[in-house]
Amino acid sequence: MNFPYKVPESKQIRLIINTDAKNEADDQYAIAHALLTPRFNIAGIIAAHFGTRIDTSMEESFLEIKKVLQLMHMEDEVTVHEGAKAALPDEQTPVSSPGSELIVSEAMKEGELPLYVIFLGPLTDLASAYLQEPRIADRMTAVWIGGGPYPAGAREFNLENDIAAANVVFRSPIPLWQVPQNVYKMLRVSLAELAVRVRPHGEIGRYLFEQLVEFNLHPDHTPRWPKGEMWSLGDSPAVSLLIDDQEFDYDMVDAPHITSDMRYEEQKTDRKIRVYRSVDARFTLEDMYAKLELFHASSKNGG
Structure with a gap:
């Protein structure tokens, strides 16, 4: 990528992306946004399960990640790893996978840039990695990205796909930034906006728009x-919180225990997690739009 600016090495981070990419359309x-962010040194992408087709969902995510990389001509630059095929059986038993092993190996490296792992689906692979190697x-x-609103909690898709894993992570000392349901839903866009700001920008822009429109027309959707x-x-x-962590827009809260109906129960421990109250939708979306445009222009010019 030939962007008109550089990020100093001292400001860069290593990043692993864990994603249930074929779950829906976002x-x-x-x-794509993460792959186009110069601050990030991508250490790998992990395909996550998403429960609705328990036997094949991880494999579907794997293939979808590969497709995005191919459209961006990055398939030789970023490795893709299989995550667990299903949720943890309980809070003590890891489900080992190449994805959990990637998290462990990257975390245990010495002298590297700081490591962050973003989870866009369930926390299965993080919980498994921690149970395999607590030193991470x-x-x-x-x-x-997951969990219901605070303080009560509620049913939420990413959490529902592995409540046991969430409890493992919440109980662990892993520094955790949680973006709950009421906050991540702030990233509202119209299809008209995406048609104007995303679709024109090359193969990846066209695909991002068209696959969302196709998913929007799926006949099994509810009226709501x-x-x-x-x-x-x-x-x-x-992605955007790792560009600017919005230091005044979160609370440090006592990590709750999560019940089987996805409610938060207070725990008497010293374990604190960062829970966001809001995210900057303008900053997030405009940064993504700009990077897609810059990437498309650079690709046209052979950069």
Whole structure:
């Protein structure tokens, strides 16, 4: 990429992306945004399961990640790893996978840039990595898009796909930034906006727009969701918060225990996690739009 600016090495980070990419239509935007962010040194992408087709969902995510990389002509630059095929059986038993092993190996490297891992689906692979090697806890930071609003909690898709894993991570000492449901839904866009700001920008822009429109027309959707002419790019804050962590827009809260109906129960521990109250939708979306445009212009010019 031939962007008109550079990021000093002292400001760069290593990043692993963990994504249930074929679940719906917004993970692809976050993946592309992350790949186009000069601050990030991408250490790999992990395909996550998403539960609705328990036998094949991880494999579907894997293929979707590969497709995004191919459209961006980055398939030889970024490695893709399989994550767990299903949720943890309980809070003590890891589900080992190439994805969990990647998290462990990157966390245990010495003398490298700080490691962050963003989770756009369930926390299965992080919980498994921690159960396999607890020493990773103070060697990385996790950012999770998931969980219901505070203080009560509520049913939420990413959490529902592995409640046990969330409890493992919440109980662990891993630094965790949580973007709960009421916050990630702030990333509202209209299909008209995406047609103007995303679709014109090369193969990846056209695909991002068209796959969302196609998903929007799926005949199995309910009258309440999706709404027909808008979408929530709810995974994208995991990217923008690693560009600017919005230090005045979160609370440090006692990590709760999560019940089987996805409610938060107070725990008497010293464990604190960062929970965001809001995210900057303008900053997030405009940064993504600008990078897609710069990438397309650079690609046309052979950069």
